[in-house]
Amino acid sequence: MLRSRILTNTTPLARLCLSRSYLALQRPALTAYRALQWDQERGFKTNVLQVRRGNVVEINNVLAVVLKRESSVMGRGTSTVKLDLQDLLTGTKHTERYRSGDMVEVTELEEHKCQFLYKGEGQLHLMDPNTFEMYEVPESVLEEKQIQLLLPDMPVSLSMFQPDPDVPGKPIAIKLPSQAVYEVTETHPSAQQANKGTIYKNADLQNGIKVQVPDFVNVGDKVIVDTETGKYVKRA
Numbered sequence: 001m002l003r004s005r006i007l008t009n010t011t012p013l014a015r016l017c018l019s020r021s022y023l024a025l026q027r028p029a030l031t032a033y034r035a036l037q038w039d040q041e042r043g044f045k046t047n048v049l050q051v052r053r054g055n056v057v058e059i060n061n062v063l064a065v066v067l068k069r070e071s072s073v074m075g076r077g078t079s080t081v082k083l084d085l086q087d088l089l090t091g092t093k094h095t096e097r098y099r100s101g102d103m104v105e106v107t108e109l110e111e112h113k114c115q116f117l118y119k120g121e122g123q124l125h126l127m128d129p130n131t132f133e134m135y136e137v138p139e140s141v142l143e144e145k146q147i148q149l150l151l152p153d154m155p156v157s158l159s160m161f162q163p164d165p166d167v168p169g170k171p172i173a174i175k176l177p178s179q180a181v182y183e184v185t186e187t188h189p190s191a192q193q194a195n196k197g198t199i200y201k202n203a204d205l206q207n208g209i210k211v212q213v214p215d216f217v218n219v220g221d222k223v224i225v226d227t228e229t230g231k232y233v234k235r236a
Contacts, residue, residue, distance in 0.1 A: 043107045048081045048098045054141070054173025056088065056107040056161050059096055063088045063107065065161075065172050067140075071100075088161065088170070109159040110169055116154045119147070124174065126158055137171040145230050146176060148209050154180065176227040181236045182206050184213070184221045203232075 043058065051057065055066045064085035073079045079100040086093045098104070112135075114126040119139065124147075126135040135158060139147055150156075156176055160169030182205040190201040190212070199215040205223070211232045213223060222236040 043105050045103045045105050047100075048083070048102045048104050049100055051081075051083065051104060051106065054109075054159055054175070056109060056172060057083075057085070058105040058107065059083075059085065063161075064094075067093070107161070109161055109172060112158040112160060114156055114158045116150050116152065116156050118152065119150070124150070126156065126174075135171055137174060141171070141173050146227060148207055149176060149180060149225065149227050149230065151180065151182075151207065178227060179224050179233060180227055181222050181224055182209060184217060184219050184223060187213070187217065187219055 049071070051066055051069055053066050053068060056063055057066060058064075064087050066083055067086055068084040070082045071079055072082070081098045081100060081102075083096045083098070084093065085096060112128055113130075114128050114135065117125045117127055119125065122139050123136045124139055124142070126137060127133070128135075137158065154176070156174050158171060159173040159175070161172045162169040184203050184205055186204040188202040188204075190199070200212045201215055201217075203211055203213045203217065203223075205211060205225070209225070209230070211223075211225060211230065213232045217223060217232075217235060224233040224236050225231065226233050
């Protein structure tokens, strides 16, 4: 009877509950109704240009995690945004395109400060240093170049999506520190020269990372790398 009354009610809140049909299909109606209220309190709308990899967005009445975002400029200066998405319920991947002025609804995620331990069998293993709780996160949440930048005991931020206060959170994304220190294991002479006269050469860092460094950097030196771009910043 309760499920019937919720589905037939025509109030705005009931219609919102119907729009989150995946919740209603997965839980009894009362639980879905409570989960909807919980989720609505944590969502906000923002310009699509502000959406980043790892965000959870509501699009076409389903929740999906952003795998990749690309912006491009069309004729007359009009820009478009392409979002590669993965449905949180089914795992289905799809692409949506927007104009730069479009708004999307983003669901706030819980952030946990963790340490990276190791990777294996397609999983990244993390630990909360305060509670010692262990997490296994699919490698797919990070781009390949960022996986290479991971170091044992590196502090990372783990984003968790919790659709219901009574349900454990689901790992969605990992954010590395903006910069990290790596040791140079090998260098290769290069004739490349920047406009200001600095000569750069190719270098191999620990974990097999390859970057370009100034000529004065030697094997055994430690350098700071931008984890977003994978580029050399300065010598540590």
